[in-house]
Amino acid sequence: xxxxxxxxxxxVIGPNGPxxxxxxxxxxxxxxxxxxxxxxxxxxxxxxxxxxxxxSGVHAEGTVAVDGTSLDxxxxxxxxxxxxxxxxxxxxxxxxxxxxxxHRCGPQIAATLAVARDEVDDxxxxxxxxxxxxxxxxxxxxxxxxxGMRQRVALAASLASDPLVLIGDEPTTALxxxxxxxxxxxVARLQRERGMAFVLITHDLGVARERADEVLxxxxxxxxxxGPTAELLGTPRHPYTAGLRDSDPPLxxxxxxxxxxxxxxxxxxxxxxxxxxxxxxxxxxERCRVxxxxxxxxxxxxxxxxxxxxxxxxxxxxxxVVTRTSPTDEGAPTRPLVTVGGARRRFRHDAPxxxxxxxxxVGAGEAVGVxxxxxxxxTTLARCLLGLERLDEGTxxxxxxxxxxxxxxxxFQDPSSxxxxxxxxxxxxxxxxRAGGQDPSAVPRLLELVxxxxxxxxxxxxxxxxGEQQRVAIARAVAPRPDVLVCDEPVxxxxxxxxxQILNLLNELRRELGLALLLITHDLAVARQxxxxxxxxxxxxxxxxxxxxxxxxxxxxxxTQRLFASVAxx
Amino acid sequence: MASxxxxxxxxxxVMVRLAATVVLLLALSFVVFALLYLAPGDPARxxxxxxxxSPELLAAIRAEYHLDDPFVTQYVRxxxxxxxxxxxxxxxxxxxxxxxxxxxxxxxxxxxxxxFVITLVVAVPLGVRAAWRAGSVFDRTVSxxxxxxxxxxxxAVGLLLLYLLGVRFQLFPVYGIGDGGLDQxxxxxxxxxxxxxxxxxxxxxxTRTAVLGELEQDYVAFxxxxxxxxxxxxxxxxxxxxxxxxxxxGLVFAFLFGGTILVEVTxxxxxxxxxxxxxxxxxxxxxxxxxxxxxxxxxxxxxxAVDIVTYTIDPRxxxxxxx
Numbered sequence: 001x002x003x004x005x006x007x008x009x010x011x012v013i014g015p016n017g018p019x020x021x022x023x024x025x026x027x028x029x030x031x032x033x034x035x036x037x038x039x040x041x042x043x044x045x046x047x048x049x050x051x052x053x054x055x056s057g058v059h060a061e062g063t064v065a066v067d068g069t070s071l072d073x074x075x076x077x078x079x080x081x082x083x084x085x086x087x088x089x090x091x092x093x094x095x096x097x098x099x100x101x102x103h104r105c106g107p108q109i110a111a112t113l114a115v116a117r118d119e120v121d122d123x124x125x126x127x128x129x130x131x132x133x134x135x136x137x138x139x140x141x142x143x144x145x146x147x148g149m150r151q152r153v154a155l156a157a158s159l160a161s162d163p164l165v166l167i168g169d170e171p172t173t174a175l176x177x178x179x180x181x182x183x184x185x186x187v188a189r190l191q192r193e194r195g196m197a198f199v200l201i202t203h204d205l206g207v208a209r210e211r212a213d214e215v216l217x218x219x220x221x222x223x224x225x226x227g228p229t230a231e232l233l234g235t236p237r238h239p240y241t242a243g244l245r246d247s248d249p250p251l252x253x254x255x256x257x258x259x260x261x262x263x264x265x266x267x268x269x270x271x272x273x274x275x276x277x278x279x280x281x282x283x284x285x286e287r288c289r290v291x292x293x294x295x296x297x298x299x300x301x302x303x304x305x306x307x308x309x310x311x312x313x314x315x316x317x318x319x320x321v322v323t324r325t326s327p328t329d330e331g332a333p334t335r336p337l338v339t340v341g342g343a344r345r346r347f348r349h350d351a352p353x354x355x356x357x358x359x360x361x362v363g364a365g366e367a368v369g370v371x372x373x374x375x376x377x378x379t380t381l382a383r384c385l386l387g388l389e390r391l392d393e394g395t396x397x398x399x400x401x402x403x404x405x406x407x408x409x410x411x412f413q414d415p416s417s418x419x420x421x422x423x424x425x426x427x428x429x430x431x432x433x434r435a436g437g438q439d440p441s442a443v444p445r446l447l448e449l450v451x452x453x454x455x456x457x458x459x460x461x462x463x464x465x466x467g468e469q470q471r472v473a474i475a476r477a478v479a480p481r482p483d484v485l486v487c488d489e490p491v492x493x494x495x496x497x498x499x500x501q502i503l504n505l506l507n508e509l510r511r512e513l514g515l516a517l518l519l520i521t522h523d524l525a526v527a528r529q530x531x532x533x534x535x536x537x538x539x540x541x542x543x544x545x546x547x548x549x550x551x552x553x554x555x556x557x558x559x560t561q562r563l564f565a566s567v568a569x570x
Numbered sequence: 571m572a573s574x575x576x577x578x579x580x581x582x583x584v585m586v587r588l589a590a591t592v593v594l595l596l597a598l599s600f601v602v603f604a605l606l607y608l609a610p611g612d613p614a615r616x617x618x619x620x621x622x623x624s625p626e627l628l629a630a631i632r633a634e635y636h637l638d639d640p641f642v643t644q645y646v647r648x649x650x651x652x653x654x655x656x657x658x659x660x661x662x663x664x665x666x667x668x669x670x671x672x673x674x675x676x677x678x679x680x681x682x683x684x685x686f687v688i689t690l691v692v693a694v695p696l697g698v699r700a701a702w703r704a705g706s707v708f709d710r711t712v713s714x715x716x717x718x719x720x721x722x723x724x725x726a727v728g729l730l731l732l733y734l735l736g737v738r739f740q741l742f743p744v745y746g747i748g749d750g751g752l753d754q755x756x757x758x759x760x761x762x763x764x765x766x767x768x769x770x771x772x773x774x775x776x777t778r779t780a781v782l783g784e785l786e787q788d789y790v791a792f793x794x795x796x797x798x799x800x801x802x803x804x805x806x807x808x809x810x811x812x813x814x815x816x817x818x819x820g821l822v823f824a825f826l827f828g829g830t831i832l833v834e835v836t837x838x839x840x841x842x843x844x845x846x847x848x849x850x851x852x853x854x855x856x857x858x859x860x861x862x863x864x865x866x867x868x869x870x871x872x873x874x875a876v877d878i879v880t881y882t883i884d885p886r887x888x889x890x891x892x893x
Contacts, residue, residue, distance in 0.1 A: 090795035
């Protein structure tokens, strides 16, 4: 079959140089192509170039052929006007911001419907039904709907003009796992019914594995590998693809140490000559540092391609070393450190409570997880434990009567906003040491503990990558030597390859310092790699708790079962 | 099909906000009444003005104004009079404050409304256009002009306009209010333009920022990606940007009503601004009280109007309702 969308020689050039360099891609009707990459890979810019939405100062080169019509991408929005919406449509990441907040959903869907005025209402009703929404949604405003429902409305809106190609830019990343699955199932069904092609842009290898027929891997603005999904992920040829796949934490087993890619993702224009991945690659040699490989080496059918001088062979690519840790007990810890009993908290009278009779216990040196989706109350629980929020009812009892700074410390989701941008790393860590009554001269030791070079003490947070910033935030939290380290979604704003490094660090710190960990996360696989015991929260209540091993093997509660079943790509 | 957000709640919203406004005005009136006591010196002497009173006269004043009654009793009597339309007697001119204010209020209101209309008609479209073409020559030119407009003091702008359009080219009258009716409006054009320049520059900036902010939103990118025409995208953006513009418009009107004083003096207009200036100098406390109360009422009612408009144009506010 001929491709419905074919892009050749795509360049996206920003003020600092190329953001995407020479990308080709094609997708056939009814098929799904996933473009996988981390931050700075250029995957979103590719989507923007194809829909004429590049920001000012950034322009594209190359051609796109849609359904046989060839267009020059350099023409931007004007050149693409003929296909935009009508043949190629876009679904954005955040359903909370992608619809106009002051317009009702019906008119927003109707805006690009090609039907007569008196048929609009019927057609809107039909389109809502197509995405499994009741007709009353037409007269509702976006803020009256849940995230999943909003994304369905957005989907109905992007399909209103019956495009041949739908580009989804992280279309489910902002959604809870259970909702994520529903929306992706819906897209798959619509694709089948309409014979529509889907370009799925995602950072999540699990989603790509499950949904895509073909995968393109991008790194620092380059296409590094391409191939049919199962083949590409089964036997990756490019070391980056292999690293990305292996850093993605598994749910079924707990690894002694997660494979990770050293270093961090470079900015697209910030790389030296040679292969963009060479600085992080174990296989790199002199040639890799001088000569840039092109997407060449292919197999017989020509679909498979990679850009590497030293591709992995079948054996090297297929093997992941798995070391399983010993299973843990189901029961309560022998030495409780902190006990929360019957905790209740309600923020608004007309909303359901954030915490509804929650009881948990964390033992000394134990790693405990609190898992739940948005609105489950998990973050409120963490904040109450730290004294950042008060309980309406219930108790929090600490076994040892110690100063607050040495009881518990927290690591937040977004390290860039958790660190004071005006303070050097050294000053921030020194302050934290003093707060715990420690010697402030221990800053170098602290930096070494979290795997950062000692000279970083003189830098400010802005000069560090996201992963490095999170290491600093962790160092700051462990500086006062707390009994328990609370981590609230500590890796969800980080790239997959960096996420594994941070999870390994948390495991090491716990062993070395004898810390207790309380990990708050929506990501079961992340929890799996760190915690022994887990509490599953849903709408302010703990619905199930027990050893992580047991929950993975045999979840009891209906919600836990649904949560585990929703994890993509496993 | 009816939305969950019934429009029937608008009436209730207005009633509650109105009640809140009345409470606010009562609190303000209390402060205004206290002016008599906050002014330095003996209230009885202050009420007599710069005359040298005999003890008998002072005693008569104290009796007339019930100055020996408890403070709260005096306030209740005063506010009762105010509600009935009796704002006391001017010390300086010895005529009723209400009749003193009547004509002047109309003039100032005309001036403020004219300036407000000029501002909206000119500044809002300019702001929208500048935001839509951010970075263009048009945007940079108007933005630069707006900085001058915000910075230039209104008396200086007034004098410049007077000189150029009044004296040099003799297009507009330079002085006074003319013969009433249309001629009065004609006389108010220059002063209103003077006022509108400073305020308009502010409204331009606010509009530009509001529209720019909306243009960066995801829903605009999403609308374009879906193939909506530029016209349709523009309507989407303007409807959203309207909310901050209405809010700032209300503030601007309230400021205009209290801010006419310099312009009234420059153009020799008998409005309340000029009267306030004279009355403060003369310590004509009943007049100052009346003008302060009047201005406060206009500001409070403007805020009420903004709330009601916001309620009707922002469904999110409507959903939060009266909580």
